Amino acid sequence: AWQRVKRRLRAELGEDVFASWFARLELQDVSGGVARLTVPTRFLKSWIESHYLDRVLATFRSEADGIESLEVGVRGAMAPARPGAAAVQKPAASPRPVASPGPAAEMPEPERAARGPAPEGDLGGAPLDARLTFESFVVGRSNALAHAAAERVARHDGGPALYNPLYFHAGVGLGKTHLLHGIGHAVKNAGRRVIYLTADRFMYGFVNALKTQSALAFKEKLRAIDVLILDDVQFIQGRSIQAEFGHTLNALIDAGRQVVVAADRPPTELEALDERVRSRLAGGLVVEIGTLDEALRASILQSRLEAVRASHPAFEVGPAVAEYVAKAITANGRDLEGAVNRLLAHATLTGAPVTLDTAETAIRDLVKNREPKRVKIEDIQKLVASRYNVSRSDILSERRTAAVVKPRQIAMYLSKVLTLRSLPEIGRRFGGRDHTTVLHAVRKIEKAIGEDTALCDEVELLKRMLQD
Numbered sequence: 001a002w003q004r005v006k007r008r009l010r011a012e013l014g015e016d017v018f019a020s021w022f023a024r025l026e027l028q029d030v031s032g033g034v035a036r037l038t039v040p041t042r043f044l045k046s047w048i049e050s051h052y053l054d055r056v057l058a059t060f061r062s063e064a065d066g067i068e069s070l071e072v073g074v075r076g077a078m079a080p081a082r083p084g085a086a087a088v089q090k091p092a093a094s095p096r097p098v099a100s101p102g103p104a105a106e107m108p109e110p111e112r113a114a115r116g117p118a119p120e121g122d123l124g125g126a127p128l129d130a131r132l133t134f135e136s137f138v139v140g141r142s143n144a145l146a147h148a149a150a151e152r153v154a155r156h157d158g159g160p161a162l163y164n165p166l167y168f169h170a171g172v173g174l175g176k177t178h179l180l181h182g183i184g185h186a187v188k189n190a191g192r193r194v195i196y197l198t199a200d201r202f203m204y205g206f207v208n209a210l211k212t213q214s215a216l217a218f219k220e221k222l223r224a225i226d227v228l229i230l231d232d233v234q235f236i237q238g239r240s241i242q243a244e245f246g247h248t249l250n251a252l253i254d255a256g257r258q259v260v261v262a263a264d265r266p267p268t269e270l271e272a273l274d275e276r277v278r279s280r281l282a283g284g285l286v287v288e289i290g291t292l293d294e295a296l297r298a299s300i301l302q303s304r305l306e307a308v309r310a311s312h313p314a315f316e317v318g319p320a321v322a323e324y325v326a327k328a329i330t331a332n333g334r335d336l337e338g339a340v341n342r343l344l345a346h347a348t349l350t351g352a353p354v355t356l357d358t359a360e361t362a363i364r365d366l367v368k369n370r371e372p373k374r375v376k377i378e379d380i381q382k383l384v385a386s387r388y389n390v391s392r393s394d395i396l397s398e399r400r401t402a403a404v405v406k407p408r409q410i411a412m413y414l415s416k417v418l419t420l421r422s423l424p425e426i427g428r429r430f431g432g433r434d435h436t437t438v439l440h441a442v443r444k445i446e447k448a449i450g451e452d453t454a455l456c457d458e459v460e461l462l463k464r465m466l467q468d
């Protein structure tokens with residue numbers, strides 16, 4: 001039935017409107033008369049809700065019995081940012097009454113609203129998120145080039161644009177939108193005219209302009225600016241919209257105006273766009289932002305924690321917990337931010353300091369499926385002890401004979417590389433040793449592995465045995 005609903009919407013509303021708003025509308029489930037639909041962005045959700053809900057409902061009802069209402073949700077990567085549902089585990093376990101109305105109120109992200117839909121009907125462009133500036137952008141190996149290009153473009157004044165277009169691509173949560181907003185702020189502060197648009201808004205502006213027969217005004221407005229920033233262009237679709245996108249791109253670039261674009265893939269892989277538009281997009285500077293390495297994750301996390309602490313002075317996250325989070329959340333910046341929100345929610349709801357254990361619980365769902373297998377320090381100690389014919393208590397003991405020191409060091413090394421535990425934590429689990437002792441062991445084994453192939457094989461074997 002859902003496929004029929006979509007077909008009818010397509011036939012009744014026309015290809016462009018359909019492609020712009022409904023192509024990515026999916027049916028999640030139907031229960032108790034409520035059909036739950038999902039879309040990938042909040043903007044789409046609000047646009048569909050405010051313009052097409054009745055229509056979709058009517059069509060759905062005529063195709064399927066028993067549908068009474070519709071609900072539109074946002075699917076995918078945005079989930080962690082949504083308060084409610086998974087944001088807090090067991091707030092009921094809170095030992096103290098909670099004064100606030102709920103976790104939503106504790107989420108330190110009112111700024112998020114700035115990315116939601118703007119009420120105005122014309123092409124004002126989306127507001128820039130005050131938090132996403134160059135100052136708050138942490139530079140690391142994987143984004144240094146993108147950051148440098150962004151700064152150059154933003155600070156450039158007079159003369160034809162430098163790299164046109166400047167095109168960023170990266171997976172979700174790696175800082176594209178942050179950089180684009182950073183450019184937007186800098187250009188604006190320099191007194192130049194800038195418009196930041198997501199693909200959704202671009203399509204919205206265009207479809208709307210067509211409807212009100214003001215497409216010309218729409219184009220003129222777009223072309224009367226110094227810098228046009230377009231986010232998530234992988235979502236641009238629909239024949240006349242992409243043609244319009246192509247014209248806008250050409251007109252701006254030919255006039256020497258700067259265009260900055262971001263997408264989740266390189267220009268060559270934007271299948272929904274035609275060849276000419278793709279090659280125009282590829283004709284400037286194309287920069288990929290790589291995944292965040294651990295050092296970068298740690299810095300982003302620190303800066304995020306500091307930002308949150310500004311409004312929640314009592315919120316303390318110790319170095320061991322921070323290290324754990326930076327190690328565990330490998331996917332992207334959005335999950336790191338989600339993790340900070342979880343920790344904050346836990347801390348405020350329980351009133352207890354954030355320990356490793358709480359952190360582990362709080363961020364579990366952000367971590368799961370990302371580690372191959374969780375290895376326990378105890379298992380490492382047992383296995384290594386039995387391979388080297390010593391006992392586990394020997395490994396934990398103070399004994400310093402070579403027969404015990406070597407397996408102990410190997411076990412410490414394996415604990416470091418196979419678990420997410422910090423050095424101090426590992427030290428504690430090895431009979432209360434100091435973290436410098438663990439560090440020494442890790443370095444020593446690392447070095448030995450590099451020099452001794454037999455040892456290298458041996459350690460590799462131990463790793464496999466522990467991970468299977």
Ligand code: ADP
Nearest residue numbers: 136137138172173174175176177178333334337
């Ligand atoms: P994308 O647009 O690539 O999906 P975003 O720019 O929305 O990613 O980044 C997701 C989150 O991670 C944002 O809160 C952003 O501020 C943060 N983030 C990503 N990269 C960095 C960075 N290098 N420095 C600071 N914050 C970052």
Ligand code: MG
Nearest residue numbers: 176177178231
């Ligand atoms: Mg983005």
